Amino acid sequence: MTGTLRKVLVLAVLSALLAAVAVVSVVRAADRAGERAKARPGGPAAQSGAVGLEQRGRLLFRNLAWGPGRDTIASVPLAAPEGERTTAPQDCLRFHAAAGTGVCLRRAGGVVPRYEALVLDAALRPVRSFDVPGTPTRARVSPSGRLLAWTVFVSGDSYAGGTFSTRTAVYDTRSGLLVPNLEDFAVSEGGRRRQAADHNIWGVTFAADDNRFYATLASAGRTHLVEGDLRGRRLQVLRENAECPSLSPDGTRIAFKKRVAGLPADAPWRLYVLDLGTATETALAEERSVDDQALWFDDGTLLYGLPGDFGADLWSVPATGAGSPHLLVRSAVSPAVLPP
The missing domain is CATH 1.20.5 (Single alpha-helices involved in coiled-coils or other helix-helix interfaces)
Structure with a gap:
């Protein structure tokens, strides 16, 4: 060799x-x-299985636990929210559901990022889709399941800095009518017409009559709580410094996030509850900044997302101002409650 x-x-x-x-x-x-990854906190176990809106006594949400079921809709029992979750194949970035109807905002694929809003039936099957002009941020279904609302960022990706633009649409599943932009509605304040070129509207929450709703209106660097009349295509300014309203199941109170002086510019919010009858505001026991549209878990408790190990976790806090925050579900966001 x-x-x-x-x-x-x-x-x-x-x-x-x-x-x-x-x-x-x-x-x-x-x-x-x-x-x-298996041992890391915040990564609860998940298994694929049957998930539907006809199930009772369940909490549904976007699953953020690492694994094949990440970003899909997951379900846990209301009585055991930290138990093993069941995931459906439907993926969503924002999700909500009520009375057998769901709304799902998701990526639509393609080389250029594109997003769509899906109307879901009780089996979480898409029955209609709409292209949306930006990044999903808020979604809500009315208590009856008839009306759907969604908000996207057209430019910017944060409510904190004030330099952003949103687009909020409402869809009537019964009539098939789509309102593509609530900014087209007439706005009044104190009995006078209010006009501005910089109106932004987001964070819709519906009343039980499928006509009245509440939302956030921003203009000139300030936010306002507005009451909307869907059929009349009108918005009435109610008060200043209120964002992402959430109407209680009994229709008497609104949870919202409020900017508090002295807090950091990128984390300025605290959760409050407004009594619509007395106009009294109550600060809640959660002292961290909450950049979310809270959801009523029941008549006395609110759910909301806070940053967590895998993106976000769901927390709860009493709506009375008493008590203390409680970690309810790890690695979860965008909840929907299916009552017993």
Whole structure:
């Protein structure tokens, strides 16, 4: 065997050994990463299965736990929200449901980022879709399941800085009417017409009559709580410094986030509840900044998202101002309550 051939063989053997070592290292690293992921807090177990809006006594949400079911709709019992979750194949960035109807805002695929709003039936099957002109941020279904609303960022991606633009649409599942932009509604304040080129509207919450609703209107760097008349295509300004309203099941109170002086510019909000009868505001026990549209878990408790290990976690707090916040579901956002 010549010296040259011997060198070639040695190099070939060394290359094979190095390749084998590299493969083993990669496999072992993947195994260790998998074990760490399994043990990491905030990654609850999930299994695929039947999830539907006809089920009772369940809490549905967008699943943020790492794994094949991430970003899909998940379901847990109301009585055991930290138990193993069941995931459906429907993926959503924002989700809400009521009375057998759901709304899902999701990526629509393609080389250029595109998003769509899906109307879901009780089995979470899409029955209609709409292209939306920006990044999903809010979604709501009326108590009857008839009306759907969604908000997207047309420019910007945060409510904190004030330099953003939104588009909010409302869809009537019974008539098939789509209102593509609530900014087209007439706005009044104190009995006088209010006009401005910089109106932004977001965060719709519906009353039980499927006509009246509440939302946020922003203009000139200030936010306002407005009451809307869907059939009359009107908005009435009620008060200043109120964002992302959420009407209580009995229709008497509105939860909202309020900017509080002295807090950081990127985390300025505290949760409050407004009594519509007395106009009394109550600060809630959650002292962290909540950049979310809270949801009423029941007549006395609110749900909301806060940053967590895997994106966000769902917390609860009494609506009375008493008590303290409670971590309800890890790795979850965009909840919907299916009452017993």
